[in-house]
Amino acid sequence: MDPKYSIIVPMFNEEEVIEVTYGRLKEVMDRQGEPYELVFVNDGSRDRTVEIVNRICDGDANVRLINFSRNFGHQVAISAGMDYAQGQAVVVIDADLQDPPEVILEMIKKWKEGYDVVYGKRLKRKGETAFKKVTALLFYRTLRSMTSVDIPVDTGDFRLIDRKVCDVMSRLTEKNRFIRGMVSWVGFNQTSVEYVREERFAGETKYPLKKMIRFALDAITSFSYKPLKLATYLGFALSLFSFVFLLVVLYQRLFTNMTVPGWTSLLASNLLFNGIVLILLGIIGEYIGRIYDESKNRPLYIVKEARGFRGGTEAGERHER
Ligand code: UDP
Ligand code: MG
Numbered sequence: 001m002d003p004k005y006s007i008i009v010p011m012f013n014e015e016e017v018i019e020v021t022y023g024r025l026k027e028v029m030d031r032q033g034e035p036y037e038l039v040f041v042n043d044g045s046r047d048r049t050v051e052i053v054n055r056i057c058d059g060d061a062n063v064r065l066i067n068f069s070r071n072f073g074h075q076v077a078i079s080a081g082m083d084y085a086q087g088q089a090v091v092v093i094d095a096d097l098q099d100p101p102e103v104i105l106e107m108i109k110k111w112k113e114g115y116d117v118v119y120g121k122r123l124k125r126k127g128e129t130a131f132k133k134v135t136a137l138l139f140y141r142t143l144r145s146m147t148s149v150d151i152p153v154d155t156g157d158f159r160l161i162d163r164k165v166c167d168v169m170s171r172l173t174e175k176n177r178f179i180r181g182m183v184s185w186v187g188f189n190q191t192s193v194e195y196v197r198e199e200r201f202a203g204e205t206k207y208p209l210k211k212m213i214r215f216a217l218d219a220i221t222s223f224s225y226k227p228l229k230l231a232t233y234l235g236f237a238l239s240l241f242s243f244v245f246l247l248v249v250l251y252q253r254l255f256t257n258m259t260v261p262g263w264t265s266l267l268a269s270n271l272l273f274n275g276i277v278l279i280l281l282g283i284i285g286e287y288i289g290r291i292y293d294e295s296k297n298r299p300l301y302i303v304k305e306a307r308g309f310r311g312g313t314e315a316g317e318r319h320e321r
Pocket of ligand 1: 009011014072077093096098204205
């Protein structure tokens with residue numbers, strides 16, 4: 001029988017949590033009492049994650065595994081899950097139990113009321129470092145002020161989407177994917193359920209600073225041109241400033257006999273402007289890099305093995321994109 005619900009779980013080195021996560025998800029979905037599938041996406045883990053999921057797969061016909069050939073990133077793992085999911089409602093949840101599986105039942109209730117997207121809104125974040133909380137707060141607010149798409153603040157990828165939204169998502173071909181922005185962009189009837197983000201159950205974050213920066217840059221460059229416009233605004237402002245400065249210099253030269261000030265001011269302005277020019281070049285580089293990524297047109301991910309799906313691995317090959 002076709003599953004009614006698909007639960008997508010991206011995993012990167014999650015050997016410590018995956019068994020418990022599976023247990024909690026199974027318990028919640030069994031309670032729901034309708035057919036479902038658990039789609040585990042292994043994003044190139046270097047630990048025993050695959051081994052464990054394979055074992056779970058052996059004993060449970062509701063479990064599927066998509067095994068990437070290497071680490072492609074969290075957002076890509078979710079995308080693959082969406083491509084493969086067969087349910088009428090598709091839920092994305094982190095592997096580390098920070099998003100409580102019980103909230104899925106509330107999401108399903110909203111879905112049955114007729115909503116197409118039900119996202120989880122974090123009321124509180126437990127057990128995360130002050131650094132993570134501050135950067136997250138800044139990130140969501142900055143992003144919001146920069147984009148014209150209405151991306152809700154304090155919302156992660158924990159959400160339920162309807163089949164029709166999932167199909168649209170699979171048709172969006174961009175390589176640098178910021179899923180929550182894309183879901184907002186797609187539209188349809190959206191609503192939220194509130195929850196408290198728990199502590200990671202075990203293990204440590206798979207989002208080190210480097211990945212966080214990459215993620216933030218993808219989010220902003222995918223949904224905003226404002227950083228590019230910065231060049232224009234700064235250009236105008238600096239021109240105006242230079243013009244006034246020129247007048248001052250001319251006045252001094254023609255009408256006063258003040259000695260020429262030292263090279264300090266010269267050097268200072270030189271350094272300042274050089275810095276600004278480099279930053280602007282960097283911004284342009286970020287966009288050009290992404291244009292380059294799109295133009296190479298490589299597949300988004302490569303699946304080494306897919307288990308448990310109707311049609312087996314071949315169906316998997318067809319999904320690859
Ligand atoms: N993840 C992934 N690929 C990556 C990094 C993370 O699939 O390259 C998964 C990870 O296994 C987890 C989810 O994405 O299920 C969120 O990661 P994590 O909990 O480490 O992030 P945090 O909650 O600290 O922001
Ligand atoms: Mg986490």
